Amino acid sequence: MGVLGSQGGAISFPSARLTVSPSSSQIFERESVSLSCEDDDGSDGWRVKRNTSRDAAVTCGAGWGTLSGSTCDISSMVPFDSGVYWCESSSASSSSSSSSSSINISVSGGSVILQSPVLPVMEGHDVTLHCQTKSPPSKLPADFYKDGSLIRTEPTGHMTIHRVTKSDEGAYKCSIQAGGESASSWMLVSGQQELPFSAATGLYW
Known part of the structure; x- marks a missing residue:
């Protein structure tokens, strides 16, 4: 999941x-x-x-x-x-x-994107983030950041967070040397199956 x-x-x-x-x-x-x-x-x-x-x-x-x-x-x-x-x-x-x-x-x-979940991630599940370049090769070493701080560098451009908790919620981005930096994407972590939603604002309550 x-x-x-x-x-x-x-x-x-x-x-x-x-x-x-x-x-x-x-x-x-x-x-x-x-x-x-x-x-x-x-x-x-x-x-x-x-x-x-x-x-x-x-x-x-x-x-x-x-x-x-x-x-x-x-x-x-x-x-x-x-x-x-x-x-x-x-x-x-x-x-x-x-x-x-x-x-x-x-x-x-741009030339780099962070492939991250479009949907809330359930607590306890694993999630993998991919730092993707527009042109091959795509599995290049990448730096991953959360809320502006470097988490770690991964040699093949993807990072797995095991057993996600609420503390993993935040804004993630990645960068590839000589390739560029992605925009930030917010990863939402949920302990519920369903979340109330406001279509007008695009926000979860």
Whole structure:
């Protein structure tokens, strides 16, 4: 649980789950991303929305992304696509809405990103962070930082935190010599299966 992979990640909510692939909070510019809304009933009544620097609660297909059922595909991400993404019931009224948990995505135009969980990591589980370069080779020695302080240097560019606790929560980034430095991403640690969420702010309470 918590180790990044190509299958994407999902978190449960009373009504819906938002799944993103690739499952990383940071994405290189021009990469493609797929976001899907799912619920236990297999309903198609969910749509992906986002808040970015230029969009406010705009639904996929309305000027951004390609909508197919409850799945939204973005073929070529740009920095303006950075923001908070979530699922919302397509039948929800403005006075009463049903929303999923959010996913924060940051699109980088740089040469290095930190691949970290888009979803809260459960206490007691392991999590692996990858320092990824845009061009091969990708498994280069990397320095990993938490809240601005160096944690350690890893020879193959990935760092595993075993049996995560709340003290591991914080802002992580990485750097590769002669390759550059990633942006920071916040890793949230949870001891609960579900977290209340405000879609308007993109924050967990």
